[in-house]
Amino acid sequence: xxxxxxxxxxxxxxxxxxxxxxxxxxxxxxxxxxxxxxxxxxxxxxxxxxxxxxxxxxxxxxxxxxxxxxxxxxxxxxxxxxxxxxxxxxxxxxxxxxxxxxxxxxxxxxxxxxx
Numbered sequence: 372x373x374x375x376x377x378x379x380x381x382x383x384x385x386x387x388x389x390x391x392x393x394x395x396x397x398x399x400x401x402x403x404x405x406x407x408x409x410x411x412x413x414x415x416x417x418x419x420x421x422x423x424x425x426x427x428x429x430x431x432x433x434x435x436x437x438x439x440x441x442x443x444x445x446x447x448x449x450x451x452x453x454x455x456x457x458x459x460x461x462x463x464x465x466x467x468x469x470x471x472x473x474x475x476x477x478x479x480x481x482x483x484x485x486x
Contacts, residue, residue: 376472377422379424379470379472380423380424380470381398381399381424383424383470383479384408384422384468384470385398385409387468387479387481388409388420388468392413393412393418394411394412394413395410396410396417397409397410400452401448402448402451403448403451404444405447405448406448407421407445407448408420408422409422409468415460415461416461416464417463418464418483419445419448419452419466420465420467421445421465421468422467423469424472425469425470425472426471426473432469433471434467434482434485442465442486445465464484465484466481466483466484466485467481467482467485468481469481
């Protein structure tokens with residue numbers, strides 16, 4: 372996937388979250404050797420979001436791309452984020468946002484508590 376498609380997908384995902392009442396706290400947050408695409412907050416919930424943008428399912432679906440290794444990496448980055456901030460009063464979850472960009476339409480799905 373090219374970077375411009377990935378950036379477009381992340382922007383669409385951020386807009387999607389904002390429309391649902393989330394505040395975007397971070398984009399492309401890096402810690403150690405990992406990254407979380409979007410960290411968003413809604414009331415007392417912080418969502419660590421992995422965004423997968425696809426133009427087809429030829430290489431698998433977006434959610435399939437978030438395998439166990441990727442989940443562990445995201446979890447480590449989330450621990451780093453939480454450790455750097457005082458977030459005792461928050462709940463956390465890991466979400467996957469799949470952006471499917473087709474010629475005639477774009478669909479966005481959010482899998483809450485994906486792992």
